[in-house]
Amino acid sequence: MDHLADVSQSQTQISHLALDIGGSLIKLVYFCRYDDSCRDDGDELRSQNDSLCSKSDNSKPVLEGRLHFAKFETSKINDCLDFLRSMKLRLGGFHDRTAPSSDKIFIKATGGGAYKFADLFKEKLGVSLDKEDEMECLVTGANFLLKAVHQEAFTYLDGQKEFVQIDPNDLYPYLLVNIGSGVSMIKVDGDGKFERVSGTSLGGGTFWGLGRLLTKCKNFDELLELSHRGNNRILDMLVGDIYGGTDYAKIGLSSTTIASSFGKAISESKELGDYQPEDVSRSLLRMISNNIGQISYLNALRFGLKRIFFAGFFIRGHAYTMDTISVAVNFWSKGEAKAMFLRHEGFLGTLGAFMSYEKQCLDGLTVHKMQQKFPISVSSAGDNIYCSLNSNSDENGSIECTVYGT
Ligand SMILES: Nc1ncnc2c1ncn2[C@@H]1O[C@H](COP(=O)(O)OP(=O)(O)O)[C@@H](O)[C@H]1O
Numbered sequence: 001m002d003h004l005a006d007v008s009q010s011q012t013q014i015s016h017l018a019l020d021i022g023g024s025l026i027k028l029v030y031f032c033r034y035d036d037s038c039r040d041d042g043d044e045l046r047s048q049n050d051s052l053c054s055k056s057d058n059s060k061p062v063l064e065g066r067l068h069f070a071k072f073e074t075s076k077i078n079d080c081l082d083f084l085r086s087m088k089l090r091l092g093g094f095h096d097r098t099a100p101s102s103d104k105i106f107i108k109a110t111g112g113g114a115y116k117f118a119d120l121f122k123e124k125l126g127v128s129l130d131k132e133d134e135m136e137c138l139v140t141g142a143n144f145l146l147k148a149v150h151q152e153a154f155t156y157l158d159g160q161k162e163f164v165q166i167d168p169n170d171l172y173p174y175l176l177v178n179i180g181s182g183v184s185m186i187k188v189d190g191d192g193k194f195e196r197v198s199g200t201s202l203g204g205g206t207f208w209g210l211g212r213l214l215t216k217c218k219n220f221d222e223l224l225e226l227s228h229r230g231n232n233r234i235l236d237m238l239v240g241d242i243y244g245g246t247d248y249a250k251i252g253l254s255s256t257t258i259a260s261s262f263g264k265a266i267s268e269s270k271e272l273g274d275y276q277p278e279d280v281s282r283s284l285l286r287m288i289s290n291n292i293g294q295i296s297y298l299n300a301l302r303f304g305l306k307r308i309f310f311a312g313f314f315i316r317g318h319a320y321t322m323d324t325i326s327v328a329v330n331f332w333s334k335g336e337a338k339a340m341f342l343r344h345e346g347f348l349g350t351l352g353a354f355m356s357y358e359k360q361c362l363d364g365l366t367v368h369k370m371q372q373k374f375p376i377s378v379s380s381a382g383d384n385i386y387c388s389l390n391s392n393s394d395e396n397g398s399i400e401c402t403v404y405g406t
């Protein structure tokens with residue numbers, strides 16, 4: 001994938017790595033330090049964390065570098081293993097501090113695949129996966145991004161993207177909707193304070209799975225690309241189709257509101273082959289996004305939450321997806337609730353797993369809080385990682401940061 005070339009060419013020292021192995025995609029976050037001049041042994045960080053580091057003002061070891069992101073399809077897990085092998089596991093190999101004499105190397109991992117593929121990682125790379133709870137990681141990742149990273153959250157409506165300034169002191173409560181293969185809805189009340197309040201199996205896997213069957217697309221991006229050119233009115237039955245072109249004003253439905261997704265497919269004597277794949281893709285994307293937007297709003301209503309953050313790789317920064325979700329939230333809440341999206345949408349779980357290194361003191365290297373360099377962000381003192389977002393970052397955008405050890 002994209003970052004494979006980056007890493008092997010740059011010879012950058014990778015010191016920490018975490019994984020989120022989901023139903024569809026494997027997400028990686030890894031920390032590359034800028035300068036390995038103080039490295040005294042090229043191969044493994046695990047035995048020499050302190051010697052890798054310069055000293056900070058308060059005499060704590062410091063690693064300065066960037067957090068990088070990469071992803072692989074879970075079905076192509078061997079590509080991911082090759083990628084990790086290419087790093088020669090100097091990256092995330094950490095000794096278990098609770099058993100100092102042990103040779104055990106472990107990497108923080110979350111998602112169902114941390115269980116499913118644990119033996120594979122052991123067998124192919126000799127690495128143990130140190131499992132972190134998926135929901136906890138999502139929340140930790142979301143809180144970090146929202147509090148520490150400049151211009152992370154934004155709204156998207158009618159083609160207009162607007163960054164939202166988050167006050168870290170006024171962040172909670174909010175609803176986090178993670179749209180991966182399936183969808184989890186989590187009420188977040190604070191750091192580590194959350195409850196998974198709902199979910200739906202109609203998620204990103206449904207869009208991609210049904211879309212692949214119905215359109216014969218070979219990959220997700222192709223399916224998404226198709227939807228750009230499609231017209232959902234070919235397959236969706238609108239209120240106007242039922243009401244002879246007029247609104248059903250009495251109950252607040254305009255003639256253009258979708259009355260029944262894919263509803264026209266039943267009333268016409270057409271086969272699948274008579275429909276354009278782009279129209280199928282468009283209706284499917286609209287159906288899934290609208291449904292998630294609606295269920296999310298209902299859950300926000302249940303708990304009186306005004307802010308809903310949508311994440312997960314289903315979104316893919318895709319305009320029509322975000323627009324549909326926003327319209328659904330706006331429509332059902334009568335403008336009361338707001339849909340917001342995150343730039344690092346697919347990496348919440350991985351970031352959370354990465355940050356869980358802080359819970360354990362590993363060979364003297366501890367990841368503490370992350371704080372952004374920009375003055376508008378978190379201002380609390382004593383934080384141990386400083387971050388700023390690469391202004392050119394895309395979905396894999398790296399984050400500049402400094403890791404302080406203990
Ligand atoms: N390259 C891709 N391959 C497959 N699915 C993708 C891709 N890019 C985005 N997606 C979408 O993202 C979803 C997975 O999102 P993700 O947040 O990674 O969840 P999971 O943890 O379940 O893998 C897929 O179901 C699909 O809708």
Ligand SMILES: CC(C)(COP(=O)(O)O)[C@@H](O)C(=O)NCCC(=O)O
Nearest residue numbers: 022023180181182183184199200201
């Ligand atoms: C089981 C999961 C947490 C796994 O996470 P994922 O790999 O989809 O990101 C998720 O797919 C989910 O919440 N599914 C919806 C299940 C339900 O509430 O009906």
